[in-house]
Amino acid sequence: MTSQPSEPITVRTAKVAEIDALAAAMDRSRNYVVNQAIEQYLAANGWQIERIREGLADSREGRTVPADDVLADIAAKHGWSR
Template sequence: MAQPQATEPITVRTAREVVMEIDALANAMARSRNYVVNQALQQYLETNAWQVARIQEGIEAAQKGQVQPATEVFAAIATKHGWGQ
């Protein structure tokens, strides 16, 4: 049987309005404040880890000379979205 994941308490100070929003969301979801905060932290960490990895990949590509001129990138984006037509 899998062992429960170890947890550690932390203390965070935030605006009263943020706590009220957390509590409202927890209530609407029939979940605890702890659940909502943990989900938010996990999503934040995953998103930022993804972003940092993409930035690092971009830096490595640039160091290898694997870059495109900004005008080409902007033109491709404009074409993809139908801008400037």
């Protein structure tokens, strides 16, 4: 793995204390905790953005199901009355 150039960022003081407490509890460095948090944030939000793009494309192509039908299917699957 090649090292990427780094650039400083600013974190609010209160958050640094929380990060440090978490790092100490995990026996990890502050840098490790911050990088893990950023990786997880980017992965989750990247996944969400991709699903939104796919949903918009499906909508433009008419590949949709009315919400009432979806809710009725969910209710039927779980035995709920609507």
